[in-house]
Amino acid sequence: MVLASHPKSNRREPLQEVPPTPMKPPVPDCRIWIEIDDFMRMFDWSLTPTGIGRVQMELIPALLDRHGDRIRLFRLGHSAGDVRTVSHREVRALVARMRALRGDTPAKRARIRVAQALRAARRTVGRWASAAAPGGHARQFATDIRPGDLVVNFGASWENPHYAAALGALKQQHGFRFVLFVHDILPVSHPGLVSPVHAPNFARWLTAMMPLCDAILTPSRATRVILEDWLAEHGMAIPAIRPVRYGDGLVAPRRDAGIAPVCEAPYVLFVSTIEIRKNHLALVRIWKRLIEAHGRDAVPALVFAGKLGWQIADLLRELEATGRLDGKIRVVENLSDAQIQAAYDACLFTVFPSLCEGWGLPVSESLAHGKYCIASDATSIPEAGGRFCDYFPPTDEDEAYRLIERALFEPGFIEKREAVIHREFAPVPWTQTADQIVAFFGELDGRTAKASLQAAQ
Incomplete structure (x- = not known):
C-alpha cells in the first residue's frame, strides 16, 4: 500500500484501496x-x-x-x-x-x-x-x-x-x-x-x-x-x-496525422512546466549516466515539453554546457492540445520526477494515452498513477536510473506494462x-x- 506524507507532518494516509464516500443527490x-x-x-x-x-x-x-x-x-x-x-x-x-x-x-x-x-x-x-x-x-x-x-x-x-x-x-x-x-x-x-x-x-x-x-x-x-x-x-x-x-486526459481535437512530431528520433517524454520543483536536472544527470553506460546511439532522446519557469538557472547552464547532451535532450514550448496529444502517442514512455504535487496531471494523462510512466512517489503522485506506474523517491537518482534503464533495455518490458494499462486502466472523464x-x-x-x-x- 502506498502512503503519503509531507515534510511538516508525521501523518500518513493510505492512498489506495479507499472506497469512495457515498454521496446524496444534489x-x-x-x-x-x-x-x-x-x-x-x-x-x-x-x-x-x-x-x-x-x-x-x-x-x-x-x-x-x-x-x-x-x-x-x-x-x-x-x-x-x-x-x-x-x-x-x-x-x-x-x-x-x-x-x-x-x-x-x-x-x-x-x-x-x-x-x-x-x-x-x-x-x-x-x-x-x-x-x-x-x-x-x-x-x-x-x-x-x-x-x-x-x-x-x-x-x-x-x-x-x-x-x-x-x-x-x-x-x-x-x-x-x-x-x-x-x-x-x-x-x-x-x-x-x-x-x-x-x-x-x-x-x-x-x-x-x-x-x-x-x-x-x-x-x-x-x-x-x-x-x-x-x-x-x-x-x-x-x-x-x-x-x-x-x-484524465485532455478534451483535445481529433488526432491529426499532419501534426509535426516533437522529435523525429525515439524519445521519452516529460510534460511539465520547467521549474525547480519538477526536478528536470535529475533527469539530465540520469540521461548522462545512461549515455556513458550504453553509448549515445542506444539511448533515446529525452523531450521536455513545457514552458520555461523559475529557479532553473542551474538546469539551463547544464544544458548549455553540454549542448543539451549533444542533442539528446529536446525542449519544446507552447504546445497546443493536439500537439501534446501527438507527443504522448508517439513517445516510448513518460517520466515525472517531481518533488511535490497537488495531483500529478501528466501522470494520469500518460495513462489515459496508454503510456507507461515512471514517476516520483512524492505527495499525491501515487494517487494519480495508482498501480500502473513505477515509483522512486524523488531524491533517489540511483533508483530512478534503475527503473528507467529497465524500461529502456529489458526486452518486452514496456509492451507488458502497456498491455496492462490498455486492459485495466479506466480513465476518469471530466x-x-x-x-x-x-x-x-x-x-x-x-x-x-x-x-x-x-x-x-
Whole structure:
C-alpha cells in the first residue's frame, strides 16, 4: 500500500484501496455560482493553459454540460461592488477557440495575440462604462443570487490581493455558502520550491480565505492531509474537506496525422512546466549516466515539453554546457492540445520526477494515452498513477536510473506494462469529476458545512 506524507507532518494516509464516500443527490433548488475572473483573464494572455488554468478549461465546460441549468457564472474584482455576470455562451466560445489551436506557428500566435488584445480592450471599455454607471452589474447579481446558494472558486484567486475582502463582503451581503477548490498548498508546505514572491502572497491569501470557506475541495487525499495539518498548526477551524479526483486526459481535437512530431528520433517524454520543483536536472544527470553506460546511439532522446519557469538557472547552464547532451535532450514550448496529444502517442514512455504535487496531471494523462510512466512517489503522485506506474523517491537518482534503464533495455518490458494499462486502466472523464463535485454540494443539504460539523459534534 502506498502512503503519503509531507515534510511538516508525521501523518500518513493510505492512498489506495479507499472506497469512495457515498454521496446524496444534489439539492435541486440550490444554484451554483462559479467565480471565474482569473479563468477569463487567462484567455487574454495564455496561448497554452497549464496547471490550474488547464484544470478549469476541462472542468468548467464539463460542469456546464452536465449541470448547466443550475450553474451561473460571474467575475469578482477588487470589491463587492465589482461583480459581473458572464454567459455560458461566452465561456464556451473562448474554450472552443483555445482548443481549436492545431499547431504553434508565428502567424497563428500573432493572430491570437491580436484577438487577445482586442478582447482586453473591450473589457477595458466595459469597465469604463461600469464606472460611469456604477452598481449595475452588482444589482443584477443581487437580484439573481439567493441565500443558501453555493459560490465556488476553482482558480488562482490569490492573484487578486483584494479577493478575500471582496468575497467576504459579498458573502455577508447575500448569505451564500462558499466552497474553495484548493489544488495544493505547496507555497506554504514547500516554500523553497516556488517563486520567492509567490510564497508570502499565497500564505496571506490562504490565511484570509480559510474563515470564508464552508467547505473545501482538493484533488487528492494527500493534499487534504497537508491542508488539514496546516490548518491545525495555525489554530484554524477545519471545514469539511472532500478530495475529488481530477479527470484524465485532455478534451483535445481529433488526432491529426499532419501534426509535426516533437522529435523525429525515439524519445521519452516529460510534460511539465520547467521549474525547480519538477526536478528536470535529475533527469539530465540520469540521461548522462545512461549515455556513458550504453553509448549515445542506444539511448533515446529525452523531450521536455513545457514552458520555461523559475529557479532553473542551474538546469539551463547544464544544458548549455553540454549542448543539451549533444542533442539528446529536446525542449519544446507552447504546445497546443493536439500537439501534446501527438507527443504522448508517439513517445516510448513518460517520466515525472517531481518533488511535490497537488495531483500529478501528466501522470494520469500518460495513462489515459496508454503510456507507461515512471514517476516520483512524492505527495499525491501515487494517487494519480495508482498501480500502473513505477515509483522512486524523488531524491533517489540511483533508483530512478534503475527503473528507467529497465524500461529502456529489458526486452518486452514496456509492451507488458502497456498491455496492462490498455486492459485495466479506466480513465476518469471530466464529466465524472463534475458530477462528484455537484454531488458533494448536495451533501451540504441546504446548510453550511460548518453548521453540519457543529451539529455532528
